[in-house]
Amino acid sequence: MSDPEPQPAPPPHQPFQFGLRTLLLLFVVLGSSLAVFGGWGFVVFIAAFGFAICIRTASWLWLLALLAVTTGCVLCLQRPVAGSSHREDCHYRLFQIAGALAAYHGANGCYPPAYIADASGKPMHSWRTLLLRFFEDPLYKEYDFSESWDGPKNKRLLAKRPKVYSCPDDPTASAAGAVETSYLAVVGPNCAFSGAKSKRVSDLTTVSLSNTIMVIEVSNSGIPWSEPRDLPLEATGVLDPRSPDLALKSSHTRHKEFFFTYEYGSGVHVAMADGRVEFLRTEGLSSEELRQKIETGSFNESDFGYYDYDSAKPIPNWPNIAALAVWLLSVGALLTLAVRSRKGPPAQKANDGYCAATTEIV
Numbered sequence: 001m002s003d004p005e006p007q008p009a010p011p012p013h014q015p016f017q018f019g020l021r022t023l024l025l026l027f028v029v030l031g032s033s034l035a036v037f038g039g040w041g042f043v044v045f046i047a048a049f050g051f052a053i054c055i056r057t058a059s060w061l062w063l064l065a066l067l068a069v070t071t072g073c074v075l076c077l078q079r080p081v082a083g084s085s086h087r088e089d090c091h092y093r094l095f096q097i098a099g100a101l102a103a104y105h106g107a108n109g110c111y112p113p114a115y116i117a118d119a120s121g122k123p124m125h126s127w128r129t130l131l132l133r134f135f136e137d138p139l140y141k142e143y144d145f146s147e148s149w150d151g152p153k154n155k156r157l158l159a160k161r162p163k164v165y166s167c168p169d170d171p172t173a174s175a176a177g178a179v180e181t182s183y184l185a186v187v188g189p190n191c192a193f194s195g196a197k198s199k200r201v202s203d204l205t206t207v208s209l210s211n212t213i214m215v216i217e218v219s220n221s222g223i224p225w226s227e228p229r230d231l232p233l234e235a236t237g238v239l240d241p242r243s244p245d246l247a248l249k250s251s252h253t254r255h256k257e258f259f260f261t262y263e264y265g266s267g268v269h270v271a272m273a274d275g276r277v278e279f280l281r282t283e284g285l286s287s288e289e290l291r292q293k294i295e296t297g298s299f300n301e302s303d304f305g306y307y308d309y310d311s312a313k314p315i316p317n318w319p320n321i322a323a324l325a326v327w328l329l330s331v332g333a334l335l336t337l338a339v340r341s342r343k344g345p346p347a348q349k350a351n352d353g354y355c356a357a358t359t360e361i362v
Helices: 020-057 061-077 083-108 127-135 287-296 318-340
Strands: 115-117 123-126 183-187 213-217 236-238 246-248 254-256 260-263 267-272 277-281 314-316
Touching: 020 318, 083 127, 083 183, 083 213, 083 267, 083 277, 123 127, 236 287
Parallel strands: 236 246
Antiparallel strands: 115 123, 183 213, 213 267, 254 260, 260 314, 267 277
């Protein structure tokens, strides 16, 4: 009887196989991690991938991996929301603008004009550039008042927009490289701003300084911060898709959480002539009523104040919910693949019609 032929040694079993399926799965885990956890998504992805490798090499780490998934869900649910802090930032920036307007009046005996015009009456500079000195902003020394706001020198300063002129909740003004302003003056004959003419406190025709709007918040204004263009009273309107007016709107009436968004009545922040900053409710107001209140200062106490957040109805954030579902499924699939890869390679099958050993006939 002859010795059995030597069988080839099985290939060494790898800790983790990076096949096409695994690579696609890792790509899904990475994308969903970034969608759910934001900047921390890459760290979560590395942790999930590391746990999958650990599961392949030590079974007791399966419990640790489940703990990691649970912790990730908790972090997702508890991710901080910046809505309330953004509202406070917007309030404070308008408060700074109101203080700068008061300082300008104290230094010059009048408020700044809405714009400074050239000899032909064309607007050259905005009140926002005139206030730079009162913010002690070094940009004031770089700005060239001898040329127009969009001249060669001044145009380069658009990208250096002072932070005070942008609301962090304004989607266009808060974008990277944005030059728009979130705060506009309301311009009209009976308003605090009336074109190229400066006004003193004694020139105001409204009921009182506490009811006189100086600057108002306008999200997505489309106006560069140094452009001498603002909000004409006749074009002022409330948020109404049927109206062509430049609507007064902000994102402060929307409270975002991971699973739900809470919508409230419309409204915007306004800076008053007495230095106060209020949240003006525009819910239920028509554009005509709003213009009349701004022009005459006939505001009531009920026109100001934030809405009651407890009364808002939640709106599901389906993109976030879908991203979390994809993340859970993809991480679960990755860990399942790691568990299955713990099994050894399949046993070699005997060749059909042959025996593992041959018998020699004597």
